Amino acid sequence: MSSLAVLPIAPPRPEGMEPATWTIGSACLTGILLEVSVHPKPGLVTPRSMGAHRDMDLQTFMLTSAAIAPCFHRCAAIGLSHADDPAAVLALVRTVGRDYDRRLLAASNGVNTQRGALFALGLTAAAAGLCHDDRRPMCPDRVFAATAAITRGIVERELETRRRDPVTAGEILFDRHGVTGIRGEVEAGFPTVAAHGLPALRAALTQEVELNRALLHALIAIVAAAEDTTVLWRGGPEGLAFVRERAARICDLGGALTGRGLAEIHRFADDCVARRLSPGGGADLLAVTVAIHLLETGSFPAQVTSRFDMSASNGPAPGENP
Numbered sequence: 209m210s211s212l213a214v215l216p217i218a219p220p221r222p223e224g225m226e227p228a229t230w231t232i233g234s235a236c237l238t239g240i241l242l243e244v245s246v247h248p249k250p251g252l253v254t255p256r257s258m259g260a261h262r263d264m265d266l267q268t269f270m271l272t273s274a275a276i277a278p279c280f281h282r283c284a285a286i287g288l289s290h291a292d293d294p295a296a297v298l299a300l301v302r303t304v305g306r307d308y309d310r311r312l313l314a315a316s317n318g319v320n321t322q323r324g325a326l327f328a329l330g331l332t333a334a335a336a337g338l339c340h341d342d343r344r345p346m347c348p349d350r351v352f353a354a355t356a357a358i359t360r361g362i363v364e365r366e367l368e369t370r371r372r373d374p375v376t377a378g379e380i381l382f383d384r385h386g387v388t389g390i391r392g393e394v395e396a397g398f399p400t401v402a403a404h405g406l407p408a409l410r411a412a413l414t415q416e417v418e419l420n421r422a423l424l425h426a427l428i429a430i431v432a433a434a435e436d437t438t439v440l441w442r443g444g445p446e447g448l449a450f451v452r453e454r455a456a457r458i459c460d461l462g463g464a465l466t467g468r469g470l471a472e473i474h475r476f477a478d479d480c481v482a483r484r485l486s487p488g489g490g491a492d493l494l495a496v497t498v499a500i501h502l503l504e505t506g507s508f509p510a511q512v513t514s515r516f517d518m519s520a521s522n523g524p525a526p527g528e529n530p
């Protein structure tokens with residue numbers, strides 16, 4: 209099977225940078241770029257819609273993606289140089305991550321487009337570096353295990369112990385509802401990506417649907433499963449239940465791989481806009497799914513990337529900007 213090179217968007221590797229650093233960092237960057245490119249999406253920003261947001265659009269995401277791009281290569285390099293010491297990685301990656309967090313906010317004039325993605329993919333890059341082995345192709349389970357090793361104890365340290373004095377949205381939601389959000393997801397080694405995102409993406413690629421549709425199929429599977437604190441923060445437990453149940457119903461209809469599923473995704477997108485709900489955590493996990501897929505296989509098949517998705521371009525788009 210012929211395939212496109214993995215990183216047609218990436219320029220040649222900078223002189224002096226290790227090949228593994230470049231490959232891992234670029235796979236993570238590709239994850240955030242492909243995620244925002246998908247249309248339609250429930251409540252999220254797409255190339256044709258601001259979704260449920262009033263302060264960000266595609267160009268805000270381009271600005272912040274460019275601002276944080278080098279972070280993933282730096283996190284990969286940290287992982288690669290700490291293969292024997294996963295416990296040391298989190299503090300190092302966080303120092304780098306906080307720097308790029310500031311750059312992200314500076315690029316968007318304070319709008320939070322991808323802070324969650326920066327954290328999730330910074331850790332993915334570090335984990336992939338940690339378990340990199342020149343002799344073998346990258347195995348998703350090893351990256352998941354390395355993510356868990358790097359973040360072991362993070363829920364206890366950052367959520368359990370702050371229960372009496374919560375400050376951030378994640379801490380407050382853990383206090384109120386016991387949900388562990390992004391910290392629970394990384395400490396458990398990305399279970400939503402392993403059990404939902406990757407299998408759905410692989411199933412769609414096997415059917416050789418267009419890349420947009422394959423990514424949308426994976427996103428819906430993720431949204432049905434994730435404990436997304438972004439949705440919980442804005443919509444409460446009812447909002448999260450609404451989003452997960454609608455996504456689960458769409459999965460039962462065949463997800464983005466069937467006409468009925470696609471029609472329902474368009475209605476779901478409209479309903480999320482009406483309720484001001486946006487599964488930003490699910491979007492981040494789609495970006496991680498893409499990065500892991502690229503690390504494992506190196507590419508998307510040409511049959512998938514060379515086709516144009518009529519389901520996204522036909523007719524009025526949900527939440528489409530006038």
Ligand SMILES: CC(C)(COP(=O)(O)OP(=O)(O)OC[C@H]1O[C@@H](n2cnc3c(N)ncnc32)[C@H](O[C@H]2O[C@H](COP(=O)(O)OP(=O)(O)OP(=O)(O)O)[C@@H](O)[C@H]2O)[C@@H]1O)[C@@H](O)C(=O)NCCC(=O)NCCS
Nearest residue numbers: 305320322323324325327330376377378389435437488489
């Ligand atoms: C650990 C931190 C990154 C975050 O700590 P915090 O306590 O703030 O954690 P949470 O609020 O629980 O979650 C943070 C973001 O994680 C994403 N997320 C949520 N649930 C999940 C999940 N189940 N799995 C994976 N990811 C999840 C989500 O990010 C996305 O949503 C953001 C947009 O939200 P939105 O509501 O639209 O915008 P806001 O401005 O926030 O609200 P409005 O005013 O508009 O209503 C966007 O970022 C998405 O990416 C959660 O928001 C942090 O403490 C930390 O350590 N930061 C340092 C950086 C770092 O360490 N990096 C290391 C690697 S580089």
Ligand SMILES: Nc1ncnc2[nH]cnc12
Nearest residue numbers: 244252253321488491492
């Ligand atoms: N496409 C998107 N729209 C809104 N929030 C997001 N967070 C990550 N990706 C997002």
